[in-house]
Amino acid sequence: MSSNWEQLAADKQTRINDSIPEEWRIQELPTEDSVFDFPAKSGLLTDQELSITGSSATDLVQQLAQGKLKAVDVTIAFCKRAALAHQLVNCCLEFFPEMAIAQAKELDAYYDTHKKPVGPLHGLPISLKDQLRVKGLETSMGYVSWLGKYDTTESVLVTVLRKAGAIFYTKTSVPQTLMVCETVNNIIGRTLNPRNKNWSCGGSSGGEGAMVGIRGGVIGVGTDIGGSIRVPSAFNFLYGIRPSHGRMPYAKMANSMEGQETVHSVVGPMAHSAAGDLSTLIVKDLRLFLTSVLGQEPWKYDSKVVPIPWRPADEEAIKLKIPDGLTLGYYACDGVVLPHPPILRGVETVVSTLKKNGHTLTPWTPHKHDFAHNLINNIYASDGNTDVFKDINASGEPSIPNIKDLLNPDIKQIDMNQLWDTHLKKWNYQSEYLEKWRELEEQLGKELDAIIAPITATAAIRHNQFRYYGYASVINLLDFTSVVVPVTFADKTVDLKKADYQPLSDLDATVQAEYDPEAYHGAPVAVQVIGRKLSEERTLAIAEEIGRLLGNPVTP
């Protein structure tokens, strides 16, 4: 059995490598820790291709809609850069440039005939996490046992994006099981962070993080049940949004623990923080994605989608408040694990910048995050991990190291009445959190617009060191909307290791001990902006204001 899984994985690697045309191959792979600038310097991309892949999605669709760019040219540019990305950071589980170029040609033909785009994403390549099904392609999701099964159905989000005019060209790598925030599987191994090979690209949408991070993609589609959109966004200095459950269509996507509904995985976009000369800030690419999907009325396809079209009035409400100042809560420590110095400085930077610009910042007391973090961990394991081990064991492949640490073999499946009790605990906790939110509003005499917080305890982390998911996962338990805003980069000259720190727990001690100013130097630092459930318009508008005030740099 064991030789068989290795052969299956090797065959898959060959299939992926064979999908890269000869002329897009890198002759000599760089040896530096960072490959971030390689595509620009390689000479493999033309100036137009560099310009296209350096643009924002918003600019690209505008130029495509005006006929100033051809879908084929945009598609080839991203396919080439994605091919380099895969060779550099090992991020693709599927790469299908021929299908993409064929789709682009059809769109160009449509445009030539009708003199108008098919939809708001006409001709825009979008990269997909390998949970989304495209007919004729494999969805392995990092399980060797799933290899060789070719999809005969299409995920609703793929259908809807296709109707809006999007082009698909790659499905990116994920960790085995999807349940960890680094990206390692036994099919292609580990996906690396383009900014430094010693850092994780994050996970589980880590392939997307790396791909978009190195501009092999302009918008990536990730999913998030415990940080999986937000962590790779943070680690690659991207914007990303975890919409609340029911805003975006998830139907017919593959998943681990499919059918588990106590905490829903959600799907959402990841996008660049800047484009062109890097002075154009583009959180607006997230908006482009969300409005384009909602414009297709996804609730008519996926029963879990709530029928809420994009609400410009909600964005407007935030914009109207800005001159008088927004009211924002914030916390730097959740009371369980203290973030590393770069993250503490990141939160402080956002808070002081906002204050300086007339916004009201008020400390938020994280309500029972330890309880919530334990509760969601128990939810993830509510079937005693039967489902994930079934898929791992089916091929004989071993567990990846992160899984070995994460999934306790002693854990038992809970029964139906214990599950119902868990549901009540979750609902009560969510309602308590809303009560705290209302209480603060009453105290302040005004609306609390959002909460600023860390996403992870660390800047882009070193491999195999991701230990604490609570900053991200508690927000999943609450089902709040969360937008990642990139802030700064770890700096060994200012982010000094804490002396004489009294840890909150053993876990906290381990995490603190792993901080090394030298090793983290230059690693991306981000915060999340947290809004109430289904507050995508408001929370994105707030994130946009924060990004504007920070004036995001793109490199340290």
Next chain:
Amino acid sequence: MSSNWEQLAADKQTRINDSIPEEWRIQELPTEDSVFDFPAKSGLLTDQELSITGSSATDLVQQLAQGKLKAVDVTIAFCKRAALAHQLVNCCLEFFPEMAIAQAKELDAYYDTHKKPVGPLHGLPISLKDQLRVKGLETSMGYVSWLGKYDTTESVLVTVLRKAGAIFYTKTSVPQTLMVCETVNNIIGRTLNPRNKNWSCGGSSGGEGAMVGIRGGVIGVGTDIGGSIRVPSAFNFLYGIRPSHGRMPYAKMANSMEGQETVHSVVGPMAHSAAGDLSTLIVKDLRLFLTSVLGQEPWKYDSKVVPIPWRPADEEAIKLKIPDGLTLGYYACDGVVLPHPPILRGVETVVSTLKKNGHTLTPWTPHKHDFAHNLINNIYASDGNTDVFKDINASGEPSIPNIKDLLNPDIKQIDMNQLWDTHLKKWNYQSEYLEKWRELEEQLGKELDAIIAPITATAAIRHNQFRYYGYASVINLLDFTSVVVPVTFADKTVDLKKADYQPLSDLDATVQAEYDPEAYHGAPVAVQVIGRKLSEERTLAIAEEIGRLLGNPVTP
């Protein structure tokens, strides 16, 4: 143990009876089958009290807001009539006129001071199903073992209604477990249909059905996980709405199988079909309730509520379509059990009336209702009925007859992976149904606005004969919005028993055999108007148009 439960039930009966003031007692109970007209003829209510209790909620809140009526007078009128209702049809588990009158006095004092109402329901008495918690009162929900526990928390809906100005005065009876569509428990016995004691008032919100049916209430709050708002609405010739999950706040209500989230119970209002001289049609009372609750932003209290305020534009969209005709699907038989002749005539009446008035009616093929009905039955029993039997057995009380038939003692609890599989089956089924909806729209070249269908296979049913829940419960599985529209009354001269009927199944044969034109003569007949998930505004507007065209009578 057994003598103990009987004593506990007897004590509770005494507490309820003692809550009725001497002067509201009926000296000689009527012996006729129908007590529908008793309150008007009894001489126990003044002309003003009869006028108040004969009004619509919409008219009452208007007069209260204008100071033309006092909250105290309105409250006393409904308390008196509710007291008669309980004596006539046995519908209260809690009756607390003193608390209600005290609340009314406070509201009147507020009005005197501020010259304005506290909210849109200022001074309006609303009756509550005995799942809603009010501080200081008992919530037994028909379980003897729950008696004597007095609530220290308040359901979010109660809080929100209270903020809107509503007054509470009674909590009405439910069947043991809530899981059946008749209303029988071992605490107070059976609740009867005011129109005929031989008919069921429906269930599980049967106490509400009977109470509002005899105008002891003007708006009743029911819940629905398999027909429990719609069946009692239908059996008492009321309007009722089953909103989709997440539209109305359910937090902190009591429930059977609390924490079960595969199919959510939802809460919604039941209201009269006409008021005053009975020519004023008042589906608008449902709208009053929904808009008043949503006006309090319940999503800030209950995490499960979606932040969708009332959407007048959606109602307007329907009104604008009406001149050119709505497009409606319909079915009279779901392919599992053929409804009795009065129901078939009810559907036919609605269809022909709508056609005559320029609307497009097109047959709808019920998609796999047999599968869906079985799936939801399995979901109800997913814990092997552990939860309900725990509460039944805790006092030693026996199961009610309906439960004995319904809950198979051989049923086993399913495990987590089987539950997840069930979730996927449900989601796929829901999405298939949406696909059928889209297909019909494509075929017709226009939007399908709603579907007309039976709610039950029978008109208001005779006791212990409710056997088939599929007409109602499949809509719960789909989580579609559904509004009950009362249509007509069974008529022995036209609704003849079918000769030589070839039954679809044994169950169908049993149901058909139980049709007796004589016994059902005069029993209320209704249909449901089914809209997509969270389409309350549109579906209510369509129900309003149907009601207007039918010109609802209130008695045969």
